[in-house]
Amino acid sequence: MNIKTLAAQLGISVSTVSKALNDSYEISAETKKKVLDLAALLNYTPNAYAGSLRNKKSSNIAVVLPEVADSFFSQAINGIESVAQEKGYHVIVYLTHEKQHKEQSILNDFRNGRVDGVLMSLSSETTSDEHICRLKDKGIPLVFFDRVPEKMMAASVVTDDFEAAYKATVQLIGKGCERIVFLSLSDKLAIINHRVEGFKKALSDAGRTYHEHMLVNCSLNEQQNYETLKAVLTRTERPDAVIASAEKTATDIYSICNQLGLNIPADLKVIAFASLPIAALLSPPLSTIVQPAFEIGKTAAALLFKALEKPGFKLKNEYVILPSVFIERKSSCP
Amino acid sequence: MNIKTLAAQLGISVSTVSKALNDSYEISAETKKKVLDLAALLNYTPNAYAGSLRNKKSSNIAVVLPEVADSFFSQAINGIESVAQEKGYHVIVYLTHEKQHKEQSILNDFRNGRVDGVLMSLSSETTSDEHICRLKDKGIPLVFFDRVPEKMMAASVVTDDFEAAYKATVQLIGKGCERIVFLSLSDKLAIINHRVEGFKKALSDAGRTYHEHMLVNCSLNEQQNYETLKAVLTRTERPDAVIASAEKTATDIYSICNQLGLNIPADLKVIAFASLPIAALLSPPLSTIVQPAFEIGKTAAALLFKALEKPGFKLKNEYVILPSVFIERKSSCP
DNA sequence: CTGAAAGCGCTAACAA
DNA sequence: TTGTTAGCGCTTTCAG
Numbered sequence A, B: 001m002n003i004k005t006l007a008a009q010l011g012i013s014v015s016t017v018s019k020a021l022n023d024s025y026e027i028s029a030e031t032k033k034k035v036l037d038l039a040a041l042l043n044y045t046p047n048a049y050a051g052s053l054r055n056k057k058s059s060n061i062a063v064v065l066p067e068v069a070d071s072f073f074s075q076a077i078n079g080i081e082s083v084a085q086e087k088g089y090h091v092i093v094y095l096t097h098e099k100q101h102k103e104q105s106i107l108n109d110f111r112n113g114r115v116d117g118v119l120m121s122l123s124s125e126t127t128s129d130e131h132i133c134r135l136k137d138k139g140i141p142l143v144f145f146d147r148v149p150e151k152m153m154a155a156s157v158v159t160d161d162f163e164a165a166y167k168a169t170v171q172l173i174g175k176g177c178e179r180i181v182f183l184s185l186s187d188k189l190a191i192i193n194h195r196v197e198g199f200k201k202a203l204s205d206a207g208r209t210y211h212e213h214m215l216v217n218c219s220l221n222e223q224q225n226y227e228t229l230k231a232v233l234t235r236t237e238r239p240d241a242v243i244a245s246a247e248k249t250a251t252d253i254y255s256i257c258n259q260l261g262l263n264i265p266a267d268l269k270v271i272a273f274a275s276l277p278i279a280a281l282l283s284p285p286l287s288t289i290v291q292p293a294f295e296i297g298k299t300a301a302a303l304l305f306k307a308l309e310k311p312g313f314k315l316k317n318e319y320v321i322l323p324s325v326f327i328e329r330k331s332s333c334p
Numbered sequence C: 001c002t003g004a005a006a007g008c009g010c011t012a013a014c015a016a
Numbered sequence D: 001t002t003g004t005t006a007g008c009g010c011t012t013t014c015a016g
Helices: A003-010 A014-021 A029-041 A048-055 A071-086 A100-108 A130-137 A161-174 A190-205 A222-233 A247-260 A293-309 B003-010 B014-021 B029-041 B048-055 B071-086 B100-112 B130-137 B161-174 B190-205 B222-233 B247-260 B293-309
Strands: A060-065 A090-095 A117-120 A142-145 A155-159 A180-184 A215-217 A241-244 A269-273 A287-290 A319-322 A325-327 B060-065 B090-095 B117-120 B142-145 B155-159 B180-184 B215-217 B241-244 B269-273 B287-290 B319-322 B325-327
Touching: A003 A014, A003 A029, A014 A029, A048 B048, A060 A071, A060 A100, A060 A293, A071 A090, A071 A293, A071 B090, A090 B071, A100 A130, A117 A293, A130 A142, A142 A293, A155 A161, A155 A293, A161 A180, A161 A190, A161 A241, A161 A269, A161 A287, A161 A325, A180 A190, A180 A222, A215 A222, A222 A247, A241 A247, A247 A269, A293 A319, B003 B014, B003 B029, B014 B029, B060 B071, B060 B100, B060 B293, B071 B090, B071 B293, B100 B130, B117 B293, B130 B142, B142 B293, B155 B161, B155 B293, B161 B180, B161 B190, B161 B241, B161 B269, B161 B287, B161 B325, B180 B190, B180 B222, B215 B222, B222 B247, B241 B247, B247 B269, B293 B319
Parallel strands: A060 A090, A060 A117, A090 B090, A117 A142, A142 A155, A155 A319, A180 A215, A180 A241, A241 A269, A269 A287, B060 B090, B060 B117, B117 B142, B142 B155, B155 B319, B180 B215, B180 B241, B241 B269, B269 B287
Antiparallel strands: A287 A325, B287 B325
16 A cells, blocks of 8 residues: 555556645645545555655654663653653664663664654663764764763753762751762763762751762662662661662662661661652652652753754754652651 | 575566575575575575565564553563564554553554554553454464453463452551552552452451542543642541552552651551562562563463464463462552 | 675655 | 656665
8 A cells, every 4th residue: 555556546657646745835725625635535544664764764763761760751641742752753662671782783873864853861871972972973963961970061951960969968967877878870870970970069058078988879780780779778887878779779778678677767778769659659759859769850851852853953962950749758767 | 685686686586586685495505695695795685574564463462561661561561572572473453541542542553564463561441442353353473461450351471460459458457457448440450450350349248338538540641640648648537558569559549658758667557569670679678569571572462472483272261360469568568 | 705786664755 | 738757765586
């Protein structure tokens, strides 16, 4: 079923059919109707690849994410979709599973027209930026959100990571916590480093000195991560508070505390960067730094469409910072 | 950057370049090397659309889902990806947001080569199956998982919904519950109906009679759903147990109980069909019927690839049933 | 071993 | 208002 078949059946030319299908002003209402009717009858759908090839436009945007089993990312996807939809674009979700090599091969695949633009949150493993540069070299618009690259000039949408971590730390210090540990995802991610900076600043403002053991890099390997966290909670100088940089880290901490018989918040206070809708339902309710995930997705997508719609428009290093909200619950209260 | 440019720069023909790129036996090792080197140097990537158009094969499979912010679906995606990856296929995720019209327009778009095969879980709103039939008419392989259509002949991967619901109901009856309510997602979904049947059977086996008020259809509209559930929990004959058909329903029940000051499990016992990894961390820990989400995704994908790889092979109404596991926790214990 | 050319389905400039 | 045709980038006969 293609345009040629339609044309043949109607005894008219393919270009007339094409124009009719695209509602061109050149075609008479009568012809249009005939074409549309037959198309409907024959269950015709245009071949997307032929159109993309011809028009050098796919009407697809890619969303490249570490993982989808995370409230932040799944909400961000919805934000992105909400704007893509009204622009008539498809959203294609690609998962890196936190692997640099997957991220690279996905991005390589975008270099020749598969998608018109890319929204992306870096994998925690990513150190090289070659794949990103190569994509930019091809002139494909690219907007990062949340997990943005450190030094690169790239449009980015993030939250006030420094301030949020600072505030969380101040809170915990205020509750009398002596041994606060920051659970990082990776030392390669800019936003995490901003959070770590906020953490350090709060410590020094409180007249404390930062030590290396106060920062723990969580491996993203499921099993190993669990072991890492367990080791932290069984140190001889056991922490009395942690700040977790991801939903998964926080819930792992909960599991381990259950297992070790540690009481939250009595033995360990917990604050997490997390967008879990059910934070309040945990035992105990989890204090969270909530990022406006849906909004972040929306904003990043809006930025991307600016570039997509204005041919001349170049995404510079626009850097949008959206505020996060600290919600105090039982897990960080005395 | 295309094959023509490469050919021109090397002073050879496009067909030679094409063959070299595809490692054809017709091309000398020397020429291959020259081509590959230049391709790498010039940052060449083949245009996916041109290839798909020519070969009538996209190496893409679609996963059509109601929502991604749900543990079952996000785990299923990972299962699907695990097999697609080793087959050299891309996975494209499409979200219906539980809307029939979105599901229809997505499927329509698949009718002309955009993807080679489709994996799908129905939206709760879907009543018509025309869009599905039309897709099948085009000969595009289609496998359903979890939310499968009722009467249609279609390859499907599901869990033992009837038995699971039966067992859960028996459990609750055993704990002395008198007014058990089944919280359904929709009366249009086959699997949910199977669960309802299991529920009814357990009731009648216990010598009880089923009444309409024991079955509540949760609207998927966020706000309205909340109201519906609230109404149920404030009935004069308040239920003393619920079986929830989805993760979100269960967590909503928790929220509402908190709000109304109802105690789980004392005032209300709860069992949920849910694949939440953190069910044990809720307050109280949630009794769950856990579906093997990753396995389901894997199995459905494997089935799809059977059809994709054997040109002659036709997906009949294969119906794979995987067992779910009941994990009893505090929410359903006296 | 290499090249010329047709054609996948579609659009758009140009002709009629 | 409609038709003819070139060409998007690629693969693949078929000839050389």
